[in-house]
Amino acid sequence: MLLTAACQREKRDLRPAPTRLAVLGTAARESLLQPGGAQAPLEPVNPAEGNAYSISEGQRLFNAYNCSGCHSHGGGGIGPPLIKDVWTYGNDPANLFDTIVKGRPNGMPSWGGRLPEYQIWQIVTYIRSLNKLEPKSATPTRSDSIEQNPHTLTPVPEPKLQ
Amino acid sequence: MNAFPLLLVSQSALEPGGTNASRILTLGEGMVFLLGIIFVAVMIMAVIPLMRRHRGIEQEPLERTHQPSEATERKLAIVVGSAAGATVVILLGLVAVSVVVGKSISTAGMPSHALTIEVTGNQWWWNVRYMNDDASKIIVTANELHIPVGRPVVIRGMSNDVIHSFWIPGLQGKRDLIPSRVNTEWIQADRPGNFRGQCAEFCGLQHAHMAMWVVAEPEDKFDAWFAHQGQDAVPPATEELQRGQQVFLNSACILCHHIQGTEAAGQVAPDLTHFGSRMTIAAGTLQNNKGNLAGWIADPQGIKPGTKMATVPVKSEDMQPLIDYLESLQ
Numbered sequence: 487m488l489l490t491a492a493c494q495r496e497k498r499d500l501r502p503a504p505t506r507l508a509v510l511g512t513a514a515r516e517s518l519l520q521p522g523g524a525q526a527p528l529e530p531v532n533p534a535e536g537n538a539y540s541i542s543e544g545q546r547l548f549n550a551y552n553c554s555g556c557h558s559h560g561g562g563g564i565g566p567p568l569i570k571d572v573w574t575y576g577n578d579p580a581n582l583f584d585t586i587v588k589g590r591p592n593g594m595p596s597w598g599g600r601l602p603e604y605q606i607w608q609i610v611t612y613i614r615s616l617n618k619l620e621p622k623s624a625t626p627t628r629s630d631s632i633e634q635n636p637h638t639l640t641p642v643p644e645p646k647l648q
Numbered sequence: 649m650n651a652f653p654l655l656l657v658s659q660s661a662l663e664p665g666g667t668n669a670s671r672i673l674t675l676g677e678g679m680v681f682l683l684g685i686i687f688v689a690v691m692i693m694a695v696i697p698l699m700r701r702h703r704g705i706e707q708e709p710l711e712r713t714h715q716p717s718e719a720t721e722r723k724l725a726i727v728v729g730s731a732a733g734a735t736v737v738i739l740l741g742l743v744a745v746s747v748v749v750g751k752s753i754s755t756a757g758m759p760s761h762a763l764t765i766e767v768t769g770n771q772w773w774w775n776v777r778y779m780n781d782d783a784s785k786i787i788v789t790a791n792e793l794h795i796p797v798g799r800p801v802v803i804r805g806m807s808n809d810v811i812h813s814f815w816i817p818g819l820q821g822k823r824d825l826i827p828s829r830v831n832t833e834w835i836q837a838d839r840p841g842n843f844r845g846q847c848a849e850f851c852g853l854q855h856a857h858m859a860m861w862v863v864a865e866p867e868d869k870f871d872a873w874f875a876h877q878g879q880d881a882v883p884p885a886t887e888e889l890q891r892g893q894q895v896f897l898n899s900a901c902i903l904c905h906h907i908q909g910t911e912a913a914g915q916v917a918p919d920l921t922h923f924g925s926r927m928t929i930a931a932g933t934l935q936n937n938k939g940n941l942a943g944w945i946a947d948p949q950g951i952k953p954g955t956k957m958a959t960v961p962v963k964s965e966d967m968q969p970l971i972d973y974l975e976s977l978q
Contacts, residue, residue, distance in 0.1 A: 501949045507901060507961045546956070550916040551903055600900050600957055
């Protein structure tokens, strides 16, 4: 059991299945009405859940697609922060997927018809990893970028007040 | 892919096409020559005692062999002393020559008023910008540098992700491209030709498919190329090409790619403004033609596993207009 989990964590799904390639033009369905008999609504499954490669790809895409332009690196700016406890539209993978595909009032654009589905799931997984909603085994413990160690900085003398 | 004539073009430090590569080669040849002589001399001196006749093991040892005469000892001291002295002198001499050559090919020996090109390493392609004080005149291209023959060119090397290394063996030594640093070097081609370059620092899955081309051209040809690259992309001339442009602009392509003169303004993937004029696609992986381009768009992960190029589904009836449009961007 543990072994299978470990494999999932490192698996690199470089060639996503054709169904995952869809670029969702009209996004998710607004109504459950459909031709034919009644069917149970589809339960969307995040294929990238708990996968370290997807989280790192999600981080790359988050910056490449300029999500950081509004949301900063999760702290928020023009757009709301993405590291928080209370989510207006939910933080389940399906909710986040919906938010990205359809957009939300007050500024969040609809990315449906622009992003392939597998990349949206990667971004969803990255956002969840920021909130510790992904397994600890798949979440990086430190940032990729070079950071200055605050302990080595020369303290700047505080200006004296008159 | 077997018919890839570009592969026949030079990527060898033994066939220098530029000032700096010639200096490096001369230094290397000089070292091989000098050290070769020393190697042969040492081997001869090692073999001579072996060739001497020895007394058989069953015989009594010679008397007093462990007590050489004073004259022999003096001779021995002179031989060992002069060999040690020669070693020190030769090593210091080689170090001095390397320092002088290293200095002349480094930016310290760089002529002023050179053309400046900014090369940024990415996983796994090269972003190329011809710098200009006037920002509107900066020219952006990818994976292919054109340089005028006989003029020094400064390369400002940077990286967007991991450490790469910029290496055109026919023109200059290696220069590492390090995130959040700028490393400079200069190149100068002394003859026209195509020089292949290769990332020389392991940078991930597709390190091997991270090549680039330097096209050294006579000044007038370079000026024409330069003037053309500065212009906007050619607008689509026929209905078919217009449809191809619409396919491009209405798909995920524009999130990453930039085509000057259209709405496509992505900044994270190779600039496609003059895509049709380039020799290769996917950083030297494939020759640039319609068949390869269609294969690349349909399944980039099949050609270059791990590439950051997204797999974007294109309807089969849209593929032909799309590749026609991209190849028309001369």
